[in-house]
Each structure stands twice: as C-alpha cells, then as structure tokens.
Amino acid sequence: MEPPSSLPLAASQGGRPLTDRPGRIRGGKLDRDLGSPPPKAIPPRKARHAAECERLEQLPNIGPSIASDLRSLGIAHPQELAGRDPHALYVALCEKTGKRQDPCVLDTFMAATAFMGGAEARPWWDYTAERKARYGVL
Numbered sequence: 297m298e299p300p301s302s303l304p305l306a307a308s309q310g311g312r313p314l315t316d317r318p319g320r321i322r323g324g325k326l327d328r329d330l331g332s333p334p335p336k337a338i339p340p341r342k343a344r345h346a347a348e349c350e351r352l353e354q355l356p357n358i359g360p361s362i363a364s365d366l367r368s369l370g371i372a373h374p375q376e377l378a379g380r381d382p383h384a385l386y387v388a389l390c391e392k393t394g395k396r397q398d399p400c401v402l403d404t405f406m407a408a409t410a411f412m413g414g415a416e417a418r419p420w421w422d423y424t425a426e427r428k429a430r431y432g433v434l
Contacts, residue, residue: 346412349374356417357407365389365401366408377412383431385409399434403427 342356343349352363355374369388371377382405390397406423 342417343374344417346374346378346414349412355408356411357404357420362401362404368392374408374412377409379413380409382406382409386434396434399427400424402431402434 341354343354349355350373352358352366352371352374353360355377358366366377366385369385369392371380371385382402385405386397386402389401400420403423404420406427407418407420410423411417
C-alpha cells in the first residue's frame with residue numbers, strides 16, 4: 297500500500313511516512329503538534345556564587361513566585377538582597393499582601409540573603425531550625 301503523496305517519506309525508515317496524521321511528526325521528542333507553540337524558554341540556570349546572579353530567578357531557591365514577591369517589595373536585582381534583614385522582608389511581604397505568609401517564605405528569604413552575603417547555596421529548609429530558634433512561631 298502506497299502512503300498518501302502529501303506525507304513526507306523517511307528514507308531511513310524504508311520509505312514509511314514520518315507521520316500518520318498531517319501536522320504531526322511521529323517519534324521521540326518531536327512527537328508534537330507542529331501547529332502548537334514551541335516549548336517555553338529554559339529558565340535561567342541557578343547561580344553557584346552571588347557574583348553570578350543577574351536576575352532574581354537565578355538565586356538558589358527562588359522561582360518566579362518568590363521573585364515576583366521580592367519585586368513587589370522593590371527588590372529588582374539580587375545584589376539588593378545583600379545585607380538585608382530577611383525577617384523585615386517577610387514582615388513587609390505580609391503587610392503588602394494583607395495576609396500571613398507561610399513561614400517557609402522566611403526560610404527562603406534567609407537562604408537568599410545569606411547566599412547574596414557570600415554563604416554557600418543551601419536549600420531553604422536548611423534554615424528552618426534557625427528561623428524557629430530566632431523567631432519562634434510566626
């Protein structure tokens with residue numbers, strides 16, 4: 297049986313069509329609708345050192361949501377976190393949003409300010425015990 301002439305042939309596959317439906321390519325990562333938009337851009341890689349940070353999202357533990365929170369507090373560049381009080385940032389975010397934020401947000405702010413102050417990158421949950429010892433129940 298001959299494939300429809302409108303379908304491309306793959307010589308490496310013995311002349312079989314690459315697709316069984318117009319607008320699709322079969323196999324592996326290319327098995328997507330050709331009419332759909334391309335995948336989203338790769339997020340910026342995480343920085344290994346404070347000097348490498350150009351965007352908030354490059355900070356370890358900081359994703360789009362926390363980066364947006366920091367921007368809402370007037371912090372546009374990672375360098376602005378160096379020397380900042382993470383608890384004051386947390387309280388300011390609670391006041392700005394009008395609701396109590398999860399204490400893990402404070403852990404994340406502690407991780408980010410420590411990193412920008414020269415500390416090694418550590419997961420935010422490494423700061424939980426320190427937060428509880430310093431600030432108790434929030």
